[in-house]
Structures are given as C-alpha cells and as structure tokens.
Amino acid sequence: MTVRGWCPSLAEPMRSGDGWIVRIKPRRHGLSAAQARRLAAEARRWGAGWIGLTNRANLQVRGLDDGAIGPFAAAMLRAGLAEADPAVERQRNLLPPVLLGSDPALGQRLEALLDGLEAVLGDRSAGALPGKFGLTVEGGGVLxxxxxxxxxxxxxxxxAVWLRPDGARLALRCRWDEAAEAASRLIRLFLDRRGExxxxxxxxxxLGEDGFWAAAGLVAEQPPTPFASAPAAGFRGYAGTARGFAAAGLPLGRLDPEALDGMATLAERFGDGTLRVTPWRLLLLPGVARADAAExxxxxxxxxGITEAADPRLRLLACPGAPHCASGTVDTAAAAARLLALGAVPARGLLxxxxxxxxxxHPGTAGAVLVGGADGRYGLVRGGTARDLPAAVGLTIEEAASLLRATGDAEGQETA
Ligand code: SF4
Incomplete structure (x- = not known):
C-alpha cells in the first residue's frame, strides 16, 4: 500500500500490488443474505478470489483491474451496500453494536441514536473528515x-450516553436525545482545528485533556467502567431467550466467496437472515435457536468457518503481504500455512x-510478531507491534518457528 493514513472506499479505490482495493461497509444490521450473495458473486467475478475482514468490521475486496471497478461499484450500489454520493460514503464510518436488532438487550433507543449519528456523518457543511475518522457506538448486550x-x-x-474522544480519559455525559448534537459539536471542533x-x-x-474540553466549551466527567467483551468463536445465547448467535472465524480473516454464499444460506435457514461482520474478524449468524446451535x-x-475457540488459526493474524500488497516482502499466507504445519502457533496469545x-x-500489540524484512526474511518482536525493534532478525520461517516453539506461549501484553 502506498498512501498512509488513507482508507479505500467504494468510490475511492486504492491501488495495491494485485490491483485495486475497495472497501464495503455493511449497514447497521449487517448484510442481508441477498446482499451477501451479491457480494460473493461480484467478488468472485471481479476480485482476487477472497474477501478480507477488517478490524473496522468492513469487508475488503482486492485484485480488481481497471475495467472491474465501475461494474463492481454499480453492483454494490444496486445491492444497497454503499451510498451513491462518494463523499457521504467516504465518511460513513460508524461501528454500531454488532448484534443490533437481534440481541433483545440492545433497545430501540439505539436505532434513533444511530439515525442521528448517520446524519451527523453525512453532513459535510463543516468540511470533510479524514477517510479513517470513525465513530463507535456501544450498547452492552451479550457481545x-x-x-x-x-x-x-x-x-x-x-x-445516559457517554461520549469519549479517542485518547481522552474523561467523557461527556448526555441525555440520549442530546448525544448526536454533542457528537456533532466535538466533530466540528476537530474540523475547525484540523491543522493541528x-x-x-x-x-x-x-491541546491536553483539560485544554480539549475547554476548547469544546464542555465539562467532562469520569465515565463508567467499559462493558467487558469476550468475542469468541462458537455459540452464545442472549439473556432470557431461547436464541443467540453463532460466531465463526475465517483462516487469516479471508472469506472465500463460496463460504459467504454458504453462510448466507445458513443465515436464512437458521438465523434472522443477516450476517454480521465484527471488528474481531468473526462473522456472526444472529437469531439462531439454542436447539439448533450444534447443527x-x-x-x-x-x-x-472456524467455530472452536481453541483453534490455533484464530490466534494467527496476517496482512495480505506479497504478492497482494506492493509493500510486502514475504508471502504471509504461505508463511502462516508453514507455521501451522510446524505446530509453531503458540498455545496462548496472538501471533x-x-x-x-x-x-x-493488527495495530496493537501481540504476544509475538513476525515482520517481513527487505531481505525476504523475518524479524521477531516479542510482546509488541510490527513497528517495534525485533529481538531477532534475518530468520527463515523455519528458524522463526523453532524460536516460537522453544518459548511456548506468546509472551507479553496484547492490545486491540
Ligand atoms: S505488507 Fe502488510 S503490513 Fe505492509 S503495507 Fe502491505 S498489508 Fe500493510
């Protein structure tokens, strides 16, 4: 990838090593089965053969050539998977509760809140937001x-609704009906001072935290403790009902179009007819009866799909790497297959x-990180990120596997 700090959208694809990349942003209730089938068909027809799940709960189709972008985008628009106005589509970065509309613990008031926030993000009167600028809405529930x-x-x-800017310790407490306007006010402050x-x-x-809230003309407070989340593959029931959701991971977060087709059929037959993409690279089938969970x-x-929480493939994260990405020096998919075959994925922690x-x-820290170097070999970082100084460099994948096996579990703190 060649442009830092920029995200591809449907109307603004990004050039990479294997062609153009476009990003599909599912609506607040996920993909309908029909949308999933349409996406699978168009990705199969025009793309590199797989769809990537992103940590912003989007879907990324890559490998489109120059002649494919127009027809692919037209098909996505017809399917209702994008906004016709490219500027609105670019800013439509709103991550809702992943089980909205299915988990009964997520009340109707969230829908009205999301209506208001969508209007705020669609309003460009104060100027354009960066393509990566996004809002996250948390409502509790089972996930x-x-x-x-x-x-x-x-x-x-x-x-109450609490608004906390990224990097801030404190948050603004609002009534539900004030929250969208408060979000708009904070976004306008950012846009007014975008040069900074x-x-x-x-x-x-x-500005410093005190300076930020002073500049906004708002008084912030200590927010309540965040909801604890434990995303995992498998089935989990909603509180007080006979239904729940089934969650499946995908090897390396890559979704085969045939798999997407198959999951759409399962969603119609056993669930509420939708599929939810999550920031944890799990696909969810909501509305599944507990009695049908095993089937x-x-x-x-x-x-x-990967449905066993202990499956080592769920602890192995990889970017597209070479040859898909022009910046990649190593074939991450081949390396991942080799590490799995050698039994080198640690029993605990992320690799x-x-x-x-x-x-x-994975911008956060992982127990272990293998980073492709200019020589086509790997550096090994323990308990850090891909940007950190490696403890060992110039490793073949077999040498890296030996080091990982020698220490057993991946070490160190992990962050999202
Ligand atoms: S090789 Fe991987 S980490 Fe590097 S820019 Fe490409 S996708 Fe990102």
Missing amino acids: PLGEVAGDLHLRAVGD ARRLRGLVSA VLQRLRRVG HLSGCGKGCA
Whole structure:
C-alpha cells in the first residue's frame, strides 16, 4: 500500500500490488443474505478470489483491474451496500453494536441514536473528515464492543450516553436525545482545528485533556467502567431467550466467496437472515435457536468457518503481504500455512505475521510478531507491534518457528 493514513472506499479505490482495493461497509444490521450473495458473486467475478475482514468490521475486496471497478461499484450500489454520493460514503464510518436488532438487550433507543449519528456523518457543511475518522457506538448486550477504538466512542448506559474522544480519559455525559448534537459539536471542533492534528486523538494530545474540553466549551466527567467483551468463536445465547448467535472465524480473516454464499444460506435457514461482520474478524449468524446451535456450528465448519475457540488459526493474524500488497516482502499466507504445519502457533496469545513494518493486520500489540524484512526474511518482536525493534532478525520461517516453539506461549501484553 502506498498512501498512509488513507482508507479505500467504494468510490475511492486504492491501488495495491494485485490491483485495486475497495472497501464495503455493511449497514447497521449487517448484510442481508441477498446482499451477501451479491457480494460473493461480484467478488468472485471481479476480485482476487477472497474477501478480507477488517478490524473496522468492513469487508475488503482486492485484485480488481481497471475495467472491474465501475461494474463492481454499480453492483454494490444496486445491492444497497454503499451510498451513491462518494463523499457521504467516504465518511460513513460508524461501528454500531454488532448484534443490533437481534440481541433483545440492545433497545430501540439505539436505532434513533444511530439515525442521528448517520446524519451527523453525512453532513459535510463543516468540511470533510479524514477517510479513517470513525465513530463507535456501544450498547452492552451479550457481545459489547468493549475496547474497540473509534475517534469518538459513544457508550449508552441506562439513561445516559457517554461520549469519549479517542485518547481522552474523561467523557461527556448526555441525555440520549442530546448525544448526536454533542457528537456533532466535538466533530466540528476537530474540523475547525484540523491543522493541528490528523485524528481526534492527536487533537486531544495537542491541546491536553483539560485544554480539549475547554476548547469544546464542555465539562467532562469520569465515565463508567467499559462493558467487558469476550468475542469468541462458537455459540452464545442472549439473556432470557431461547436464541443467540453463532460466531465463526475465517483462516487469516479471508472469506472465500463460496463460504459467504454458504453462510448466507445458513443465515436464512437458521438465523434472522443477516450476517454480521465484527471488528474481531468473526462473522456472526444472529437469531439462531439454542436447539439448533450444534447443527449450525457443524454446518459453518463445512463451509470453512472456524467455530472452536481453541483453534490455533484464530490466534494467527496476517496482512495480505506479497504478492497482494506492493509493500510486502514475504508471502504471509504461505508463511502462516508453514507455521501451522510446524505446530509453531503458540498455545496462548496472538501471533501476528506482518508483510512489512506497517503492521496493517493488527495495530496493537501481540504476544509475538513476525515482520517481513527487505531481505525476504523475518524479524521477531516479542510482546509488541510490527513497528517495534525485533529481538531477532534475518530468520527463515523455519528458524522463526523453532524460536516460537522453544518459548511456548506468546509472551507479553496484547492490545486491540
Ligand atoms: S503490513 Fe502488510 S498489508 Fe500493510 S503495507 Fe505492509 S505488507 Fe502491505
């Protein structure tokens, strides 16, 4: 990838080593089965053969050639998977509670809140937001977003909505009907002072927390403790009902179009007819009866989903790497297959395979990170990110596997 700090959207694809990349942003209730089938068909027809799940709960189709972008985008628009106005589509970065509309613990008030926030993001009267600028809305339930980051994080707790800018310790407490206007006010502050920082976190840092809230003319408070989140593959029931959701991971977060087709069929037959993309690279089938859970999980495995929480493939993260990404020096998919075959994925903790030092697949820390170097070999970072100084360099994948096996579990703190 050649442009830092920029995200591809449907109308603004990004050039990479294997062609153009476009990003599909599912709506707040996920993909309908029909949308999933349409996306699978068009990705199969025009793309590189797989669809990537991103840590912003988007879907990324890559490998489109010059002649494919127009027809692919037209098909996505017809399917209702994008806004016709490219500027609105670019800013439509709103991560809702992943089970909205299915988990009964997520109340109707969240829908009205999201209506208001969508209007705020669609309003460009104050200027254009950076393509990566996004909002996260947290409403509790059986699978909260927890610590998933956004430039502005909104958390609904009881009668209040708390707005916390990324990087801030304090948050603004609002009534539900005030929250969208408060979000608009904070976004306008960012846009008014956009020369000082590229993201909201940078502005909080530049002004200092007290200075930020003073500049906004708002008084912030200590927010309540975040909802704890424990995303995992498998089935989990909603509180007080006979239904729940089934969650499946995909090897390296890559979704085969046939697998997407198969999951769409399962969603119609056993669930509420939708699929949810999550920031944890798990696909969810909401609305599954507890009585059908075992059968659904078995059928998910048949179409390529990973449903056992202990499966080592779920602890292995990899970016597209070479040859898909022009910046990649190593074939991350081949390396991942080799590490699995050699039994080198640690029994605990994340192993992050990065095609270069940018670390796109996982900006946070992992127990161990293998980073492709200019020589086509690997550097090993323990308990850090792809940008950190490696403890060992110039490793073949077999040498890296030996080091990983020798120490057993991946070590160190991990962050999202
Ligand atoms: S981390 Fe991977 S996807 Fe990101 S620029 Fe490097 S090789 Fe490309």
